[in-house]
Amino acid sequence: MGKGLLIMLIVFVAVALLHLISLKMTHLNEKKKRKFRKVFWYFYGVIFIMQGVVNMIEKERFVLISVIMCVAGFASIILNYLDKINPKSIPK
Numbered sequence: 001m002g003k004g005l006l007i008m009l010i011v012f013v014a015v016a017l018l019h020l021i022s023l024k025m026t027h028l029n030e031k032k033k034r035k036f037r038k039v040f041w042y043f044y045g046v047i048f049i050m051q052g053v054v055n056m057i058e059k060e061r062f063v064l065i066s067v068i069m070c071v072a073g074f075a076s077i078i079l080n081y082l083d084k085i086n087p088k089s090i091p092k
Contacts, residue, residue, distance in 0.1 A: 041080040048073030
């Protein structure tokens with residue numbers, strides 16, 4: 001029971017921190033928002049790649065969903081680098 005309460009407390013604190021960060025982000029200028037979004041997408045891509053690799057190492061065999069995760073991670077990194085995820089100007 002103690003473990004469950006600790007996990008629940010950690011989840012509540014993490015959600016509260018994410019909420020505070022998202023509230024602070026609304027008051028930033030557009031240039032800083034773009035920079036944070038760019039860093040976020042790089043981080044997201046790396047996490048996806050690591051998750052896919054760790055899953056394949058853990059299972060010790062070729063897993064299709066892990067390969068898809070790795071490809072999605074590489075795609076998000078490449079698309080972010082090419083400014084396709086968060087373009088500077090939105091075409092009309």
